[in-house]
Amino acid sequence: MQKKIAIIGGGIVGATAAYYLSTLPGAQQVKVTLFDDGVGQASKAAAGIISPWLSKRRNQRWYRLAKAGADLYPELIHDAQLGTEVYQQTGTIVTREVPTDLEVLYQLAQKRRQDAATMGEVATLTAAEVQAKVPLLGNVQPGVFISGGARVDGAALVNDLLDRASAKNLTVRHEHVTLTANGQVVTSLGARQFDRVIVSAGAWLKELLAPLGIVADVRAQKGQLIELAVKDYPLQENMPVVMPEGERDFVPFGHGKLIVGATHEDDGKFNLTVDSAVTADLLGSAQRLMPGLTADSLTGVRVGTRAYASDFAPFFGPLPEHDTFLVASGLGSSGLTTGPQIGRLLAGSALYGGTPDWSEYELPLTTYLASSAK
Incomplete structure (x- = not known):
């Protein structure tokens, strides 16, 4: 039976996750639907510099994640066959x-x-x-x-990654969706159940997770x-x-x-x-x-x-006590640098399951997510 995966949010994390869900081994057994209404997305408004190495941030987890993102770019651009108008190592x-x-x-x-x-x-x-x-x-x-060091055009990168994935197993729906308390995705066609859901909606994460009884530390x-x-x-x-x-x-x-x-x-x-x-x-x-x-x-x-989260660090991974869901947010102004690595990791987790240890990149998700019942 074909596995159904939803992605809510088509920015840099969602687009990269969609791309890897179309290329990783086993992708032929997956059907992916991405929902994004296109309003306010940071990635498509951004043109960034991929050069994290001289950052003075003291957060070593962030630095390892950003460095991994910078390392991933040449491979991603090559494999997806993207042009220099999207990404170029200019120094x-x-x-x-x-x-x-x-x-x-x-x-x-x-x-x-x-x-x-x-x-x-x-x-x-x-x-x-x-x-x-x-x-x-x-x-x-x-x-x-x-x-x-490199430059990247966020809108061109996101659009091209979604185009590559759409040629294989991705359907893009330009609409606003919500979640129900039992984990269904409410679309314009009604509530739908998915095997896995990646919620990569940036600053809108707090609103989306509220029906699940989760409070997200996101502003x-x-x-x-x-x-x-x-x-x-x-x-x-x-x-x-x-x-x-x-x-x-x-x-x-x-x-x-x-x-x-x-x-x-x-x-x-x-x-x-x-x-x-x-x-x-x-x-x-x-x-x-x-x-x-x-x-x-x-x-x-x-x-x-x-x-942004309170500690200015990105967070991502399986949602505690909600096995169907993976989340990502808090990328801030370094989203174009860290986003592709986060998207790749989430795609692998959504496809293969398991309990990944990403502690080298982030604090526990419970640092940023809490039950609204508490």
Whole structure:
């Protein structure tokens, strides 16, 4: 009998889980249905930098998860046959103005590189060398260059992964669903029972799990970024992404497209309205890096809703006392980095069962999930 699996939420975790559920051994015995209404999804609004190695986070579980996500990307992109418009290892430059700060950053990079081959080459760059690699920049600081750093377009990645899975065993339903107390998925066609359900709905997890008597430690955060039309450098389509000190991330996509952002707006929560003041702030950050930039260069604004737990760490795995369900949330601003690894792990668990030990990546799920009866 064919196993029926539902995925609620088609962001980076849900899309990656769907892809692996269509390619892992035994996938031919599985029928997958993904439900997503397309409202507010952080992944599709995001354009990210895959370069976790210089993070100053003290959470070593998060770092191991992020590093595993960065390691997985080249394999995922190759196996799914995705193009450079989705993901490309262009390198990352992290800038510092003070020479001693730059040296500290370089030493951290050298230390992390010892067990992170994906980082590639590490080098310090003068301001002139930074500008030579990223000729768009007009106001430049020296930096540390990591050749394995990459850029990724969240919407393109999610859409392409779902397309690959849809060619095999996935059906995508663009609708809002809820859960019943006995674990059924309520769709526009009525309540349906699935053998396994992956709930990867980000900040909407709390609402979805409430009927099961579960309270999730999840809050919503609004994020905005801007798209700009800039000078096209035909020979510089592989310009590194830049994480400039004191400014927003600077992500050139080639062909005259530049992404700058993103914001972290706790008060915004689920509000998807473009804020003109925030747009002006993002543009101002871009102008400090490119002094000749004007408002006429603005071509679009992306808005999405991230999910955060109280300790800013992602969590995922089998839902305690509800064997049918697997959950994931709390990815925050590192979702494009950690999401593919989480999706792959959840897909394997949904397909093969068992009690996986993911303690190297996260605290117990009971840290984030509690019974509403307590």
